Amino acid sequence: MSTKKCRDCGQEKPVSEFWKRKASPDGLALYCKECFGLRNAKSYRGAQARLGKQARPYRRHSAVPEGMKYCPRCKETKPVEGFGRNRAEKSGLAAYCKPCHNAAMSEIKRRNHGSQRGYLLKLRYGLTEEQVEQMKTRQGGICVICLQNAARHVDHDHMTGLVRHLLCFKCNGGIGQFEDDPQLMRDAALYLELTGPHARSMLIELGTKVINRANRHVLNELRRRAKPRPMAEGSTRHYHLRQKYGIDHDDAETLLHLQKGLCAICCDKPAEHVDHDHVTGDVRGMLCTGCNTGMGQLGDDPISLRRAADYVQRRLVREVPDGEDGATRLSFTEPDVDPRTVPMDGWGPYRERDGAYRRDAAAIEEEIECLRWAEDLVASWSADGGVPAV
Structure with a gap:
């Protein structure tokens, strides 16, 4: 038997359209699968209606075409x-x-979670939106690094996963580009102030700390030793360098030779980008992508860079007493000020004083480090029996 007639619809259908039924003489159900589904659906929906519930309309799953x-x-x-x-x-x-x-x-x-942002905050940082708003209120709504932009982004330590504070978009991205390395940020501050090792090297080799349209001729002598890679005068890079920085391809290759092909800040990665002062147009050196981007996101600002270095070392933001009931508040400037009392556009004077404090503190720390190095050197000479002969 290859076909069978359904008792409900009366159609002759292939036996594959009938379920198995041991009680039947032919071993097949009395009704085809489609009619069987309709009968079951009617029974189920009747039972649901008696319970005061409404089921969705019946749909036959097997009616969906292939694919x-x-x-x-x-x-x-x-x-x-x-x-x-x-x-x-x-x-x-x-x-x-x-x-x-x-x-x-x-x-x-x-x-x-209240919103998509609430879900992401809980997923990434284990915080609710209310907790983030409380953090924002304690900071006075300001980014704790630059003290210029609104705090919108939760920052966390990528090593421990611990949430630190709220930053603006640029500061959050800037410290990420520097890979949370405080020494790189301090070196970048010295680089911008033209007081670091790169500026001293430029002054020794070229007699100037920066290159511009007026003094680019100082590269001529160094260029003869550097033997830059040739490039066509009409190339895109040659035109771009001339228009944007006032130097050409040979000048850029000469600077690269002076830096031994490495970034002027980190001295670790290949230098790929010409860096210049956006106000004067003076070319300072060649940087890697991370240092160039990180410094740009932090506004080419030594104050923000030093504050960012202290921030990642947990030396910037601290808890201080607030009243006599044991409460505390945040403090992230020197001299101290309650961030909740400062309007968003009133941070300028505090920022400048804090920048001067951290610059002087960095200079003192450098002097102390030099004295320690000298003491260790003298101690090693003493252990070896005196100053070694030159």
């Missing part, structure tokens, strides 16, 4: 390419199509 899938949210049958992957499902596909899946996830995040 298609039904989405119960938008109630449309779509190609399987429109569904995401889900290994937990027998089909390997998500229950909802991609737009419906995204909408459902957004609803769940809003219901459980």
Whole structure:
């Protein structure tokens, strides 16, 4: 027997359209699969109605064509390419199509976490939006590094995962470009102030700390020794260097030779970018991508760079007593000021005084370090029996 007649619809159908039934003489159900589904659906919906519930309209799953899938949210049958992957499902596909899946996830995040931002804050940092707002209030709404922009981004230590404070977008990205290395940030501050080792090297070799359109001829003697790589006069890079920095390809290659091909700040990575003063146009040196971008995001500002260095070392922000009830508040400037009392546009004077304090403190620390080095050197000479002969 290859076909059978259904008692409900009266149609002659292949036996594959009937379920198995041991009680029947032919071993097949009395009704075809489609009619069987309709009977079950009617019985189920009747039971739900008696309980005061309303079930969704009946839909036959086997009616979906090959290569298609039904989405119960938008109630449309779509190609399987429109569904995401889900290994937990027998089909390997998500229950909802991609737009419906995204909408459902957004609803769940809003219901459980208040918003998409609340979900991400909880996922990444273990914080709620209320906790972030409390942090923002304690900071006076200002970025603790630059003291110029609003604090909007949660910053955390990538080694420990611990949340530090709220920063503006540029400061958060800037310390990331410097890989949270405080020494690099302090070296960048000296580089900007033309007091670091790179500026001294430029002064010794060229007689000037910066290169500009007026004094670029000082590179001529060094160029003869450097033998820069040739480049066509009409090349894109040659034109770009002339227009933006007032130097040409040969000048850039000569500076690169002077720096031994390494970044003028970190002295560790290949120098790829010409760095210049955005106010005067003077070329300071050649930098790697990380130092060039990080310094730019921190505004080419020595104050922000030194504050950022102290910040990543946890020397910038501290808790100080606030009243007699044991409460505390944040302090991140020298001299100390309550950040909750300073308006967003009133940080200028405090920022300048703090910058002068940290510059002087860095100079004192450098002198102390030099004295320690000298003491260690003398101690090693004493241990070896005196000053070695030259």
